[in-house]
Each structure stands twice: as structure tokens, then as C-alpha cells.
Amino acid sequence: MKKIQFFLLFSFTLISFNSFAQYGYGGYGNGYGNGYGNNYGMGMSQVEQNAMKPKEIPAEVTVGKIMEKLKPELNLDELQTIAIGNVYTDIIKSQTAIMKDEKLSQEEKSNEIKALFEVNERKVNEYLNEEQRQKYKALKEERGNNKKEKKKKKKKED
Known part of the structure; x- marks a missing residue:
């Protein structure tokens, strides 16, 4: 149908x-x-x-939403919140620049964004203690599982 x-x-x-x-x-x-x-x-x-053209959401707004979720879940202090927020702001701005670069192929863009996320994870982990790292890792895995479930649901609907 x-x-x-x-x-x-x-x-x-x-x-x-x-x-x-x-x-x-x-x-x-x-x-x-x-x-x-x-x-x-x-x-x-x-x-x-x-x-x-669709209006771009400023990186700071996106980071604010991310930090609203991460701060209570990871029990971040103010210094950690600011530092990790700055890392996310830089990553989102870099990702936006990569996506707008017309010289790069889709595969090159994908590879560069994957590299950005790896750098992001390393930088974020530098600001976390061991307990927070474990929680952060669990949150990422949970988010990945949720994405997989959504894809399966979409395939079943088609």
C-alpha cells in the first residue's frame, strides 16, 4: 500500500x-x-x-540538548559540563563544515565524520572518571541499539 x-x-x-x-x-x-x-x-x-533553505540549528543549541541528557546521567560537575560541551561544539561545527564541502565524495565525508567521532570520544573520556566512562560507554551502546531497533521497525513497515 x-x-x-x-x-x-x-x-x-x-x-x-x-x-x-x-x-x-x-x-x-x-x-x-x-x-x-x-x-x-x-x-x-x-x-x-x-x-x-531549512534553517540551521546553532551548534550551541544542539550541545545544550546533549548536555541536558548527559549531565544528570553521568553526574557531571560544572567544569566537566563546560569542557565536554566545548568538545561537542567543536565536533558539530567541524561536522557541518565537512557536510557542506562539495569537493569531498560521500565516502570521504563519511570517513572524516567517523574520525571526528573517534576524536570526540577520546576527548570526552579525558574529562571523565572511571565510573563516568563506564556509564558513558553504556549510554552510547544503548543509543546504538535504539537506532538498530528503529531501522528494523522501518524495514518491517515497508
Whole structure:
């Protein structure tokens, strides 16, 4: 049933884009000569392009959410919270830069992000005591298991 819905949605979207391509964006000006309609079809303005882009969530906001979860679970003190928060901020900013780099292939991006996460884990562990390291490791494993379960559920639904 989901495949049929996907096919119908895909077909409708394709037909919609086809009609915009034939008639031009906003009038007949691009598709049928120069005298019919206005010239909005020449392209979207910079404002429209920026409005269509999803807004990026600042790294500090993401780090804040991560630290809200980690601080009570690992029983972090304020110094540890700040230091680990800074590590996560740097990693997220680096990850964003890697994802935006158009020169890198998808595989290269994936490899660099994996390396970032390894560095992240080492830096975070430097600020934790032995008990906290064990809890941190358990949290990571639990998170990994949750992701695997979600993937299995998605496969079963398809």
C-alpha cells in the first residue's frame, strides 16, 4: 500500500514540476515568447532561495540538548559540563563544515565524520572518571541499539 502511495505522490510531483517548466515560474514569459506575462520565471530571488533553505540549528543549541541528557546521567560537575560541551561544539561545527564541502565524495565525508567521532570520544573520556566512562560507554551502546531497533521497525513497515 505504501508503494502505491509513494508512486502516486511521485507522479503528481513530477507532473507539477513539468507544468512549471513548460509555462515558466509565474507566467507565460519564459515558455511562450517574451510578450505573455511577467518575467518572474528568470529565477528565484535571493530572498526566496534563503526562505526555502531549512534553517540551521546553532551548534550551541544542539550541545545544550546533549548536555541536558548527559549531565544528570553521568553526574557531571560544572567544569566537566563546560569542557565536554566545548568538545561537542567543536565536533558539530567541524561536522557541518565537512557536510557542506562539495569537493569531498560521500565516502570521504563519511570517513572524516567517523574520525571526528573517534576524536570526540577520546576527548570526552579525558574529562571523565572511571565510573563516568563506564556509564558513558553504556549510554552510547544503548543509543546504538535504539537506532538498530528503529531501522528494523522501518524495514518491517515497508
